[in-house]
Amino acid sequence: MTAAIDLAEVERRFLRHVWFPVARSEDLTDTVLPGRLLGVDLVVYRHEGTAVVAAGRCPHRGVAMWLGRTVAHGIECPYHGWVFAPKTGECVAVPSLPEGGAIGHIQLATYPVTEAYGHVWTSLAEPYLPLPELTIEPDAGWAFSHGVPHDLRCGMRQLTENFRDIAHFPFVHSGSMGPNVRRVVDPYRVTRQGWSLEWEMTTDLGGTALDGAAALANRIRLIHGVALPMAATVRTRFPDGGRRFLAQFATPLDEDGERVRLFWTLGIDRIVREVHGVDMDRMWEYEQQIFEEDYPIVENQLPVEAPLDLHTQQHTAADRYSIVYRKAYVELLHRFHADAGAP
Incomplete structure (x- = not known):
């Protein structure tokens, strides 16, 4: 017999390990988009052709990152211009510091990302299941x-x-x-x-x-x-x-x-x-x-x-x-x- 568990609590944990779409790929051109998943604000953008999903709030003062813009080295916060790298989320620029000033270990959380079926997908934690595999008959001139x-x-x-x-x-x-x-x-x-x-x-x-x-x-x-x-x-x-x-x-x-x-x-x-x-x-x-x-x-x-x-x-x-x-x-x-x- 299967042991009784709190299904609601297990589901809350489980869903953090599931791939979910958070944006349409066609909307992700030069635009920075807001996203949301399981109560977590996200920002979705494209850097050098690759989709990126990151935390939606700047770790400095909590402003919405989807109000920002993409720049050469990542995404720029609209409030103080801090720049975060796309892959690691590492802060690579703080304009208010003098040139050469130490930034310290500051990161904007980033999440797994893939594109499939016309959408950008992410998961808040290591995916437990693979991306859904949908059956589409080939060679039909779709x-x-x-x-x-x-x-x-x-x-x-x-x-x-x-x-x-x-x-x-x-x-x-x-x-x-x-x-x-x-x-x-x-x-x-x-x-x-x-x-x-x-x-x-x-x-x-x-x-x-x-x-x-x-x-x-x-x-x-x-x-x-x-x-x-x-x-x-x-x-x-x-x-x-x-x-x-x-x-x-x-x-x-x-x-x-x-x-x-x-x-x-x-x-x-x-x-x-x-x-x-x-x-x-x-x-x-x-x-x-x-x-x-x-x-x-x-x-x-x-x-x-x-x-x-x-x-x-x-x-x-x-x-x-x-x-x-x-x-x-x-x-x-x-x-x-x-x-x-x-x-």
Whole structure:
């Protein structure tokens, strides 16, 4: 029997060891951006082509570093001009000191960083899991777009479960999909490999989605995936050819887990664009509308975060993915606790 642990406390520690996106790569040109992760203010910038994530407050007087600018040797604080190196965060210049004056050991904390799926990712501590590996079929003439980040008053797991739920389509998404979406969810089986889940299902959008685009608005095949804890994907295959890829990432902004920043990536292949006549702009508008219809739902659920105790809510066969997801997440937290030990 697995020993009882304080799951909430273990999760707080665990999430500091998880890769999360904190900015879109396309926004990171000459701009210095603010970021936030688990209650920690961050600054995100690019130096000589490489993304950097560092503490968001200057160690001198606590001013917001995202008000500063990039310079030859790193990032410059907007208040007193202190400059911090990009890799180590070491303070390399204090203009108020005479030339040759000793700076001492002053650092701006820096964090691991990588770029993937159109976003800049970081972790507050040594990552416990690898970066999520998303399945995208090759050689399809993909075009990709990355949605504008959006902040929500809900939990990371709440948002992740919502993204995978097709039983709510006829009720929440009648505006975007139309009134004829099939209500019945066929039985499906969730498979698991490590800390990743996948399941396949079909549904019928009723012929009115995407302005009634015949090849895209009726029966579709959905291949869902979740890389724990929060990287959720759906790969859509249309019966007359064509594929769509959609990924959602939920970054917890505060340590209490009650606010998240939604990041997302959309891809459509050449057949969708050239044969079925739905270009990226049209598909982007459609997906954005779907997300916006979900916002008032996920912001008005209680509890704010999806409970890990399965006995506190009711479930049906349509919720099988949610049950497997919560069980796997609890198992992951126990594994982390065993590997990491007491704080």
